[in-house]
Amino acid sequence: MMIAGVILAGGKSSRYGKPKMFESYKGKHFYEHSLDALKANHLSPLIIATNHDLLPMFQRKDVQYVCENDRHTYQGPLYAITNVMLHEQTADWFAVLSSDAPFITPEFVRELITFTAHNGVDAIVPIQDGRRQPLFALYHRRTLKVMQQLVENGERKIGLLFDRINVLNPTFSKDDKVFININTRQDWLRQQ
Numbered sequence: 001m002m003i004a005g006v007i008l009a010g011g012k013s014s015r016y017g018k019p020k021m022f023e024s025y026k027g028k029h030f031y032e033h034s035l036d037a038l039k040a041n042h043l044s045p046l047i048i049a050t051n052h053d054l055l056p057m058f059q060r061k062d063v064q065y066v067c068e069n070d071r072h073t074y075q076g077p078l079y080a081i082t083n084v085m086l087h088e089q090t091a092d093w094f095a096v097l098s099s100d101a102p103f104i105t106p107e108f109v110r111e112l113i114t115f116t117a118h119n120g121v122d123a124i125v126p127i128q129d130g131r132r133q134p135l136f137a138l139y140h141r142r143t144l145k146v147m148q149q150l151v152e153n154g155e156r157k158i159g160l161l162f163d164r165i166n167v168l169n170p171t172f173s174k175d176d177k178v179f180i181n182i183n184t185r186q187d188w189l190r191q192q
């Protein structure tokens, strides 16, 4: 079974005011914390989903870059995941992380992956504090068709996907910090 590691690192960062994936924590950019958590679990290929404007700002060479078509820039995570699945056709599963969660750990990714052993599951989406965490999640390749249908209908909400596929919703009580994502500078000041 092949699991690709995907980091969503496009978007507008409009609430943050500048591209938040390049903020630094412990000597690494935010996006590198996601990348290294996937890499530590030997996921392959490793893919950063981004857009042409941001592409020159990434420094890591140990990863593939998948850019959204200019016309489709800023369409959100659902579009970005669909685009990655269309580009990477060999992986069975896609471990998808955001690039604004600097407290992510290899241990979290390792635990998440264990749930792929469940039969007949299309996606593994943790629930934390009663909320779904779709950007700390795993999606099977067979979800691509439904994703494409949603995207073609102009849908942006990834939540709509979960009504149409078989989702496992594990809980991770141990390390609450893992799921913290940074949307505003205020968020980041609070966490430091």
Ligand SMILES: Nc1nc2c(ncn2[C@@H]2O[C@H](COP(=O)(O)OP(=O)(O)OP(=O)(O)O)[C@@H](O)[C@H]2O)c(=O)[nH]1
Pocket: 008, 009, 010, 011, 012, 013, 014, 015, 016, 021, 049, 050, 051, 068, 073, 074, 075, 076, 077, 079, 080, 097, 098, 099, 100, 135, 183
């Ligand atoms: N590749 C790609 N990633 C995206 C896109 N939209 C959001 N993301 C990523 O998805 C994660 C969550 O994004 P959000 O914070 O909800 O949206 P954002 O556009 O980055 O920021 P806001 O403008 O403040 O909403 C981040 O890691 C983003 O980099 C997109 O269109 N393409």
